[in-house]
Amino acid sequence: MSKRKIFRELTDVEEARRIFENHADTNVLDSETINLNEALNRVLARDVFSTIDVPSFDRSIMDGFAVHSSDIENAEEDKPIELKVIGEAKAGYLFEGYYEPSSCVEISTGAPIPIGFDSVIMVEHTLRKGDTASIFRSTAPGEDIMSAGADIQEGERIFPALTLLTSRELSVLAALGNPNVEVIKKPKVAIFSSGDEIIELGEKLLPGKIYDINATSISVNTLENGGLPVYLGIIKDNHDDIKSKLLKTLNKYDLVIISGGTSAGIGDLLYSIIDELGKPGMLVHGIKVKPGKPTILAVCDNTPIIGLPGNPSSALSILNLFVIPFIRKKAGVPPLSNNALIPAKVKQRLRSVSGRHEFKPMNLIKSNEGWLSFPVPGGSGAITSIALADGFVEIPEEYSFIPADSDIEILLFSQNIVPTDLQIIGSHCIAMAKIQALMTKYHPEIRSRSIVVGSTGGVASIRRGEAHIAGVHLLDEETGKYNTWIKDKMDIEIIPGYFRMQGLVVAKGNPKNIHTMQDLSRDDVRFLNRNPGSGTRILFDSLLQKDNINPSTINGYQDYARSHTTVAAAVRSGKVDVGVAIEIVTADDLDFIPLKEEEYDIIVSKSYRNLPAIKKFVKILKSEEFKLLIDELKGYRLK
């Protein structure tokens, strides 16, 4: 075991950040000059002053006539004053003539005011006949004229340095006439992956290998936070190779990231190599954070190097705690928390490991009292826990829990994430996906998320307040009734759904000749079950009991898929001979042995019932359009 590194002295997060920032240069980078059209989301390198007046001349802001107010001071609706029209002033051209008493010039919006005139009268208050214009109203000096510099004056400071350039700022900069703008350079981030199990996307997935998630994750997080990612490939477990590759990045990148291999093998190599690369070398090895402990922070020859854990969730934790703040500082981009910090309430007690700063992936859902936040299921290895999380809460090292009903702050993973208006957790159903598609069509502004955990999990999520809506098909064996029993236990409303045909899914032509439940116990038959807690599994178990079949006689009873679609895919690929699922997933290329028709209903927590998103969902569920759609789905029937 001697070559294994066990982290005994961990550094806490704040201390690690302090040490790192003491050695890594966190000042914003130099500037570069680019075209305005390419400057979206870049950051101004210095104060911008106007070199011109805007407008640069006195201009008319109306269509009408340039006049001198003294000529028409007595003009009234019933006593117009006639002026001689001496010409026309058009936008873009200087008028050639001059003012003479009792004259006027026809003028367009945007045209320069001809010399000697002091105001503009709107065309609505005039009547032109040949070379004469009757004026029906007086004007004040300066009326309907925008004077030179009225908008922006030469020498005026328009934006301070470090202003983030959105469409708003770029439009204003365009008014100054300079097609270019001086912005902070994007920090260049070198990205290496390591680990013998890692393969690049698109390669063939050989046994024991996994795709390199971190390279993509680090690249797109770098992009999203104002950096420029440069992927440099997978490094192998070899001292000289690692050293020569790292040496080439020094002073060429603003940050070097190596993911994977920080806990063993390459980790130990890195440990020794980093101190050979340049001073000060290794700064922190192992951080009191969960997940993300096996992290390396180093600076070699002015180049910061961060070693991220290989586990995607752990890498994400360190990305958010160290990498993203560093990239944003170098890029001059304001901290992510400016755009992406969401106040929320947490309903349940959040446990945390005392002595480790915890980075807990959380999701957010809308409630009547604002955003509620829930921890996301899944261990630190699960990439799906990232998919379901909107952001994270940090629980400092000295806390062992956050009490229920606390107000917390969730930092979104990206400022482009929109928390969920409508969270549906429960049983997997194709018709539910159809409702969601109708929601997207009619209410694109409502962000919904569907999490498939089975009917039992759906009921539990409704109880916790984590789901607004759950689709369920739960048979009460005593009464033989579906779903209605839930109402006796919780404050919910049941919205009637539809009937679905459940049965056995087999390959086209039913090559194994499976016809009854008894056939599932045959030695030559490989079965695929559904997950514990799913309505389908509960139904299947009740059918087994009815037929007195011992589950242990079924080859594959313990294996399960989490959705009907996955069952169909397993039969289709030949992985299994038969699975239990709803009829619709058989499409045209699988056969189906019906077992039982069941009732699928939608349950809604009463406390969420008046949220706009929930009202809209129920309206679509009850709509004629959806009913017609149900009628056409194979194995479905209206209630």
Added chain:
Amino acid sequence: MSKRKIFRELTDVEEARRIFENHADTNVLDSETINLNEALNRVLARDVFSTIDVPSFDRSIMDGFAVHSSDIENAEEDKPIELKVIGEAKAGYLFEGYYEPSSCVEISTGAPIPIGFDSVIMVEHTLRKGDTASIFRSTAPGEDIMSAGADIQEGERIFPALTLLTSRELSVLAALGNPNVEVIKKPKVAIFSSGDEIIELGEKLLPGKIYDINATSISVNTLENGGLPVYLGIIKDNHDDIKSKLLKTLNKYDLVIISGGTSAGIGDLLYSIIDELGKPGMLVHGIKVKPGKPTILAVCDNTPIIGLPGNPSSALSILNLFVIPFIRKKAGVPPLSNNALIPAKVKQRLRSVSGRHEFKPMNLIKSNEGWLSFPVPGGSGAITSIALADGFVEIPEEYSFIPADSDIEILLFSQNIVPTDLQIIGSHCIAMAKIQALMTKYHPEIRSRSIVVGSTGGVASIRRGEAHIAGVHLLDEETGKYNTWIKDKMDIEIIPGYFRMQGLVVAKGNPKNIHTMQDLSRDDVRFLNRNPGSGTRILFDSLLQKDNINPSTINGYQDYARSHTTVAAAVRSGKVDVGVAIEIVTADDLDFIPLKEEEYDIIVSKSYRNLPAIKKFVKILKSEEFKLLIDELKGYRLK
């Protein structure tokens, strides 16, 4: 006047939208396949299903030993069980051997579980000696093993169609191993400008011309909302030229935008040309919206054409009401309101023109009760009104006002805009800019905005609640005291500031020999004043009065700059001979005749005093670092 178009029959906004969407295809575009690393902020074209299990094999989630739980069921801390180590399983490789009773395999995190073993014991609970490992704890079957498909199952739906791809989604997609993703194409938007007064950025600014703000504004707004802008230049006022250019865009672009010239001249040409281009042609010409009335909505030969007003604020209104929602629909991007709708309170009554849907630029500032919103000063022609606005409120046609203290919603111009934590409105001062720079340095998370309107305007903004803080230097002529009198009139706190030297700014070497206030009345002297309401102008007027000088004798008394810097720039450029300003703006290249030292203080509304941003500002104002800085500024002196 015959060729002028006066809009008599305007269409209201909702009706215009309905007509336009009835004729323009608003379905999302086709798909294209791109690399994950380029897919940030793109939108999934179809549901994504996994074609693999993740992980694709049973893997260890710990460093330790693969064991069979039955071999060690009686292991305890003081009664270890010895197992024979038959080899080592490394991440990335399949272990060659098989389980034999009382054996174990050393295993790394991520390595496949060797055949026949059912659990992993953490290295912390083991002790290896040569070929033997002592095990100090029992395991449950499956312990510390992540089974194949536990995270993602083959056939599982990962994301539905139309999912926006942030770093979160792209990281999950990477786990599936496909380097590519099928996304909705970006809508191609052709952009023309028109108007004889318009010149391109970078061209020489000739008299009567203005820079083309709209081309940049439309381009970057298109980019920001998921479209692909293609700028096609400025079109001239010529029937055949316009027609042939527009014909070339039909069926090649998803949207064609022409800005400018919709009210006259080119507007009339467009009107006739559009109906020649294809069916159905012109749909709406003139909309009941303010600003933005002279707008054209058309569809020719399946290609939507929108004519925007030339005025930048009017163009912005139509961009937000029609263009941006259309681009987002075609791109499949959720409506902007998902990310950028901010609930706010408006303190003052907002007037609106009845019979016109009003699009009112507003800014947002933080208060104890959430966001407050204020209308932005400036007419519809002012580009600065865009610079100061964060977004807009829509006031429907049937309302003539919104009452004071209403709850409204502000749609940000861009989801990247962060509303203001700290709004400073008042007198222009270089030292105030230094405090802001210190704020950015120490508190980058606080977004501040400084609006220069003079001391009087600053006091008024504090009264309205529009400013958190104002810098003022207001002399009370009766008492001769600065600023303290404001306290008698309003509930404010005065934070003592510093002294500044005011005086006359002249060119280096003082070529016009200006030494006294009397010299300003000389015929050969051109003066530049400060804006009405500025503390500097109030001081200047009191000095004139003291010296019995009639303002009308001063050449240029009516002309004014809105900042000290602008005064210095005007003297520097030779536009004027002398101006009134603080000493610091003279730098090394201007001369200065001191007039009077004044007191500059900071006033804070008591109702905002406990906001974190305000506390931090005051702390910096009182800091030693700032005091040292003041000491070094020319013409400044500590209080």
